[in-house]
Each structure stands twice: as structure tokens, then as C-alpha cells.
Amino acid sequence: MAPIDRCLASVARLTLSQPSIRPAVPLIPRFLAPALIQSRQASVVRTKKTTKKKAVPKDFKRHNLEKREFPQYTLCDAMRVLRAVEVGQPPATIKYEIHINLKTARNGPVIKNSIRLPNPVQSDWQIAVICPEGSDIATAATAAGAVAVGEETLFEAIRQEKIDFDRLICHENSEKALNKAGLGKILGPKGLMPSKRMKTIVNDVVKSIRDSAGAADYRERQGVIRMAIGQLGHTPDQLKANIQALLKKVKSECAEISEEVSKEVHEVILSTTNGPALSLNAKLNDPESGITVESLSGVM
Amino acid sequence: MRSLGERLNLLRKLINIRCGPGAAILPAEVTRIHMDFALRLKGGHMGARKFWREYLPRLKYHNPSIPMIVNRHDQNQLPPTMTIYLRKAGSSAAVPASSSSSSSEPIAQPSSSRTNLSKAQPPTADERVVHIDMANKHSSHILEFFMAETRAVPLQPTNEEIAEMQALETLRKNAEVDRERVRLLRLEKKKEEDMLKRARAAGGMAEQEEA
Numbered sequence: 001m002a003p004i005d006r007c008l009a010s011v012a013r014l015t016l017s018q019p020s021i022r023p024a025v026p027l028i029p030r031f032l033a034p035a036l037i038q039s040r041q042a043s044v045v046r047t048k049k050t051t052k053k054k055a056v057p058k059d060f061k062r063h064n065l066e067k068r069e070f071p072q073y074t075l076c077d078a079m080r081v082l083r084a085v086e087v088g089q090p091p092a093t094i095k096y097e098i099h100i101n102l103k104t105a106r107n108g109p110v111i112k113n114s115i116r117l118p119n120p121v122q123s124d125w126q127i128a129v130i131c132p133e134g135s136d137i138a139t140a141a142t143a144a145g146a147v148a149v150g151e152e153t154l155f156e157a158i159r160q161e162k163i164d165f166d167r168l169i170c171h172e173n174s175e176k177a178l179n180k181a182g183l184g185k186i187l188g189p190k191g192l193m194p195s196k197r198m199k200t201i202v203n204d205v206v207k208s209i210r211d212s213a214g215a216a217d218y219r220e221r222q223g224v225i226r227m228a229i230g231q232l233g234h235t236p237d238q239l240k241a242n243i244q245a246l247l248k249k250v251k252s253e254c255a256e257i258s259e260e261v262s263k264e265v266h267e268v269i270l271s272t273t274n275g276p277a278l279s280l281n282a283k284l285n286d287p288e289s290g291i292t293v294e295s296l297s298g299v300m
Numbered sequence: 301m302r303s304l305g306e307r308l309n310l311l312r313k314l315i316n317i318r319c320g321p322g323a324a325i326l327p328a329e330v331t332r333i334h335m336d337f338a339l340r341l342k343g344g345h346m347g348a349r350k351f352w353r354e355y356l357p358r359l360k361y362h363n364p365s366i367p368m369i370v371n372r373h374d375q376n377q378l379p380p381t382m383t384i385y386l387r388k389a390g391s392s393a394a395v396p397a398s399s400s401s402s403s404s405e406p407i408a409q410p411s412s413s414r415t416n417l418s419k420a421q422p423p424t425a426d427e428r429v430v431h432i433d434m435a436n437k438h439s440s441h442i443l444e445f446f447m448a449e450t451r452a453v454p455l456q457p458t459n460e461e462i463a464e465m466q467a468l469e470t471l472r473k474n475a476e477v478d479r480e481r482v483r484l485l486r487l488e489k490k491k492e493e494d495m496l497k498r499a500r501a502a503g504g505m506a507e508q509e510e511a
Contacts, residue, residue: 060301061301063304065304068304070304070307070308071308071311080361080364081314081317081361083360083364084317084357084358084360084361084364085317085357087352087356087357087360087368087370087412088335088352088356088368088369088370088412089370089412090411090412090413090414091411091412222301224301233411276310276311276314277307277310278311291364292365294365295364295365296364296365298365298367299367299369299409299410299411300360300367300368300369300411300412
């Protein structure tokens with residue numbers, strides 16, 4: 001609102017100096033020429049065009065695969081295709097991957113855990129242990145297969161970014177030293193920072209090493225759990241055991257986690273390092289396809 | 301996340317490992333195939349690699365139980381060779397017994413390697429070998445040799461499969477046209493945006509000078 005004295009001044013100028021500034025309104029009856037009468041445009045407040053962004057749906061989009069008749073494969077069919085695509089590759093380096101699409105909300109708790117597969121994909125983890133130097137725990141840890149043991153020496157190596165391990169376990173007695181060292185900035189992004197929640201600050205280091213040696217991590221990202229599930233050399237039965245073990249664990253976690261949110265497995269997709277992704281239909285083999293489990297078990 | 305239609309089209313492309321040159325069923329006497337060539341192409345190793353890349357997946361798809369071993373190394377002076385292990389005619393009479401014994405044989409054969417770890421093994425007692433020299437040959441040429449030596453039965457695509465492949469081909473062509481059109485559109489948009497940006501930058505300078 002303009003100050004009233006300024007308005008008064010302009011009104012005064014209008015009335016005094018230029019008395020005839022307003023054109024005389026031509027007297028055309030409204031009913032004669034409605035088109036000539038101009039509406040007052042200047043005073044019409046234009047509504048700003050606000051293109052509201054469509055609200056992101058709460059859940060991830062999951063299509064109904066049966067309704068869309070999306071092709072799904074039995075495990076043997078999928079393996080036949082994948083083995084054909086990966087023919088001639090060294091089987092130890094090529095991995096089967098699994099993608100579990102979850103029917104879940106975009107926000108909320110996520111699934112994150114590790115699992116010991118019946119047929120491990122990678123067994124030679126390099127484990128480092130933080131524990132008081134020269135103690136019994138340190139010798140026991142080295143005996144169990146840890147590549148690096150210690151407190152200050154290990155912290156110094158980490159500060160210099162000399163990280164030649166892919167698991168880090170901390171003993172309870174060294175927790176304070178670890179917190180004091182302030183390595184979260186380096187270890188955090190790599191996912192190596194020990195924490196009680198991840199069960200990497202433990203009392204029994206040797207047991208933890210033995211557990212995590214054959215274990216593989218998995219976590220839900222964008223509503224999908226992805227992980228390596230087997231080596232190319234595995235037989236259908238081995239792969240089936242791995243997939244079943246993982247799915248059982250994921251399903252039980254889904255049931256555990258959902259108090260108010262619902263979370264369930266929607267689709268299971270098998271793929272390889274260089275291969276296509278094939279949706280599985282939870283069957284091992286279809287007798288009509290004319291391939292046997294044995295034919296997929298041999299050397300590639 | 302990829303949409304369902306995108307994923308469907310990717311799966312439709314898998315028809316390329318079902319049909320095409322190399323889609324053939326090998327006779328029962330072929331026990332295994334071994335290919336030996338270098339990682340680098342120098343010395344006529346290209347045909348061998350192309351054979352592996354283009355035709356071997358199709359062969360493997362239609363003969364999933366036959367081991368097909370690829371051994372690659374860095375010795376370009378060696379000629380690239382393919383070794384086909386065939387069961388001898390006499391022993392093929394006792395198929396069930398010999399197949400169980402010979403199926404245990406290839407386990408001695410190490411699986412494919414990139415570091416020259418799985419050299420061709422000498423044939424077992426009831427096997428004979430055929431060597432194909434792949435040096436300086438085109439991959440299709442190698443396939444002809446291979447088909448003649450093994451007497452494999454090539455699979456003819458059915459009418460539906462031909463129609464599907466043609467549909468995919470038109471899809472590919474249309475996609476190329478569309479990609480070009482969208483590229484031009486985006487280029488024009490970017491050009492305009494750049495021009496505006498430059499104009500703004502210049503105008504901003506002028507205003508500052510005035511001030």
C-alpha cells in the first residue's frame with residue numbers, strides 16, 4: 001500500500017494542473033456495443049502459472065508381471081542362456097548376480113545384513129582387527145587369519161590410506177581408542193567403520209572372523225537388493241541352495257521389519273557379470289524345455 | 301529403474317543367441333571343443349576371437365552339455381587353433397558306458413582361462429581330435445570348416461522367429477531415426493540456452509560498467 005500523502009499529491013496534480021486529462025467517456029449504451037467496452041486489464045491480477053511438480057509416489061513402482069505377461073524363466077533356462085552368453089570366460093571371475101525387487105515404500109527402514117551362503121562366492125576376505133597390541137587377542141586373531149592386527153599402527157596405516165583389507169573388526173577393549181582416533185571420515189565412506197549395530201565391535205574376535213570369512217553383505221538400495229550369488233562354475237543345485245538361503249533370510253527380515261510399513265519380495269532377477277537380466281519364476285526346471293540339470297553342471 | 305517395456309525389448313533381443321549363423325545341434329560324438337588363441341589380434345587372431353564372440357554363444361545355447369573351452373594367452377606367434385574332440389566310431393556303440401566315462405574325462409580339462417592355464421589336453425583313449433587352423437581366416441570361414449568337420453545340423457529359424465527378428469530390425473532402425481531427431485532437438489535447445497547465457501553475461505557486464 002502506497003503512503004497516502006503520495007497518493008494525495010498525484011491526485012492533486014491530476015485535478016489541478018491537468019484538469020481535462022481524463023477523456024470523456026463516450027456515451028455508448030452498453031446494450032448497443034458490448035464489444036467496445038474495454039474491461040480494465042491493468043487491475044486484473046494475473047495468477048502466476050505455477051506448474052506444480054507431480055508428487056513422487058510413496059512406494060516404488062512395481063508392475064504386475066503376470067498381468068503384463070512378462071517373460072519369466074526357470075532357473076535352468078536362465079542358466080542356459082547365461083552360460084551361453086558367458087561362454088569362454090574364466091568361471092572364477094564371472095559371478096551370478098541376483099536382484100531382489102521389493103514392494104516397499106521409498107522411505108522407511110531398509111534391509112541391511114550379511115549372510116553366509118551355502119556355497120560361498122568369495123572366500124578369501126582380508127580381515128583386519130583392532131585390539132590391544134601384543135595381547136592374547138592379537139595373537140589369536142592372527143592365528144584365525146587376520147592380515148593386520150593392532151591399535152595405533154593400524155590407525156596410522158589407515159590415516160595414510162594404506163588399506164589392504166576389506167573387513168575391519170574391533171575388539172570391545174579398543175573401542176575407546178578407535179573413537180579417539182577419529183577415523184570415521186576415512187572409514188565411513190568405505191563402509192569399514194566398526195560399529196555395534198553392524199556387529200563389528202565384538203567381544204569374541206576369533207568367532208567373528210570365522211563368521212564373516214564366508215559371509216557376504218547385502219543391503220537394500222532404491223528398493224532393490226543386489227548381490228553376487230554364485231560363481232559361474234556353480235551347478236544349478238548349488239545356485240538354487242544359495243538363492244533359497246538368501247530369499248528365506250530376506251523374507252524373514254521383511255516380516256520382522258514391517259510394523260507399520262509393509263515390505264515384501266516382488267521379483268527375483270538373475271544375471272551375470274556380462275549377461276542379460278532374467279526374471280525367475282521360482283521353479284528349478286521345466287521338463288518341457290528338454291534340458292537337464294546335469295547338462296548345466298559340467299565344465300563350460 | 302528400467303521400465304518394463306525397455307526390459308521386454310532387451311529380452312526380445314535374446315533371440316539373437318537362439319537363431320542366426322552358428323545355431324546348430326552338434327552330433328553326439330562331439331565331446332568337447334577347445335579354442336586356443338591370443339588376447340591380442342596381431343598374427344591373424346581376429347577370426348578366432350570373432351568366432352568366439354559371435355558364434356560360440358549360439359553353439360553353447362543349443363548344446364549346453366558340451367564343454368567349450370577358450371584358452372587365451374599372449375603368445376601371438378603361435379597359430380590360433382581349434383581342437384574338436386570326437387568320440388571314435390567304434391566306441392560310440394557303447395554310448396551309455398563310454399559317455400559316463402568320457403563325461404568324467406573333461407573334468408580333467410581345466411575351464412576357460414585368460415592366462416594360458418587351460419591348454420588343450422591330449423585326447424583320451426576313445427577320442428580322436430580334429431584341428432582347425434584359424435590363422436588369418438574370417439570367422440564365418442572358420443564356422444564353415446567347423447560345420448563340415450563336425451557334421452552339425454544347422455537349425456532353421458521358424459516363421460515366427462523370422463518375423464520377430466524383422467520386427468526387431470525395424471525397431472532398431474526407428475530407434476536410430478528417433479535418436480537423431482532428439483539429438484538435434486536437444487542441440488538446438490542447448491544452443492539457445494548458451495546464447496541466452498552469453499547474452500546475460502554480457503548484459504551483466506554492461507550494467508556493472510554503467511554503475
